[in-house]
Amino acid sequence: MYEKQRSFRFRSILCSPGWLGPLALFVAACAYPADTVTSTVLIGNSRIDVSTEEGQLHAPKEDVMKWVQWSAEAVAGYYGRFPVPHTSLRIIPTSGDGVRGGRTWGDHGSHISIHVGADTTWSDFADDWMLPHEMIHLAFPDVDDRHHWIEEGISVYVEPFARVRAHHMDVNQMWFEVVRDMPKGLPGPGDEGLDHTHTWGRTYWGGALFCLLADIEIHEKTNNQKGLQDALRGILDAGGNIQQEWDLQKALEVGDRATGVAVLVPLYEEMKDQPHPVDLPATWAKLGIERDGDKVRFLDSASEAKIREAITWGATSSPPDALKKSATLENLTIFAGRTTR
Numbered sequence: 001m002y003e004k005q006r007s008f009r010f011r012s013i014l015c016s017p018g019w020l021g022p023l024a025l026f027v028a029a030c031a032y033p034a035d036t037v038t039s040t041v042l043i044g045n046s047r048i049d050v051s052t053e054e055g056q057l058h059a060p061k062e063d064v065m066k067w068v069q070w071s072a073e074a075v076a077g078y079y080g081r082f083p084v085p086h087t088s089l090r091i092i093p094t095s096g097d098g099v100r101g102g103r104t105w106g107d108h109g110s111h112i113s114i115h116v117g118a119d120t121t122w123s124d125f126a127d128d129w130m131l132p133h134e135m136i137h138l139a140f141p142d143v144d145d146r147h148h149w150i151e152e153g154i155s156v157y158v159e160p161f162a163r164v165r166a167h168h169m170d171v172n173q174m175w176f177e178v179v180r181d182m183p184k185g186l187p188g189p190g191d192e193g194l195d196h197t198h199t200w201g202r203t204y205w206g207g208a209l210f211c212l213l214a215d216i217e218i219h220e221k222t223n224n225q226k227g228l229q230d231a232l233r234g235i236l237d238a239g240g241n242i243q244q245e246w247d248l249q250k251a252l253e254v255g256d257r258a259t260g261v262a263v264l265v266p267l268y269e270e271m272k273d274q275p276h277p278v279d280l281p282a283t284w285a286k287l288g289i290e291r292d293g294d295k296v297r298f299l300d301s302a303s304e305a306k307i308r309e310a311i312t313w314g315a316t317s318s319p320p321d322a323l324k325k326s327a328t329l330e331n332l333t334i335f336a337g338r339t340t341r
């Protein structure tokens, strides 16, 4: 359900965290020609060159560019900046509606391709998780194929929090989906750990489960002052973006140094070669999250309710808060609008 090619020219991450897996495989056939730049989005000191392949999109260009801006702002808000100085985004119009399979490359300055249905509306763009998911891939180094679960896991786990903090997603809906979907990452019969069990569930949601457990434990060990966000920012600040090839061990050590607590490396030791079952109902109970039909209820009397809040909105040591960040980034975003066709 995923493919990662490691040749210099086409090293890439192909994503299919949901039901779009089989469809996303079609994207794998697409190479990346140098299209004409049609628009540029600036996010802080980073530049995103957006080009659209031949084809029809009924949505106004303003909606398409706002979608790119929103996605980039959500990711930049989580990481404190957009992950790379420059990336190219290639939009491939297709039939139907909605945002489809995406793919991210680390070579040649990094680039992303993503399919967008001709009938996609602003409402579809506003609900989209795929472009933020792809952009989050830019924020972690390229690691060996057997660790692909960490690359997908970070994107699956971080994306909804980034969108909630940017006020692009409802917090209740986010936790409902996390509680609903996280069991897909649990080990099944015959599981041999994350480095050896390359199923769809263990790759995408097993990786997200690793992130959830790490996030909770970092908050527990730092008196709720730091979280996975601080570890991931530390890795990015040390130069660990998708354009770099790193050993996973090195990345996790850098992350642990950033938080000051040993969590990522020991948890990896626990999960890489063995199933490491997790009692998810007990995890939701201590965080104070109770499923109620198609919603969740938050219980502030739970033992780790404050950790749930910090995981959701960011630890107290991670300035600036979501609102201030969003406003700052919005002011820095410029559309150059260099239409050359």
Ligand SMILES: [Zn+2]
Pocket: 013, 014, 015, 016, 133, 134, 137, 151, 152, 155
């Ligand atoms: Zn992905």
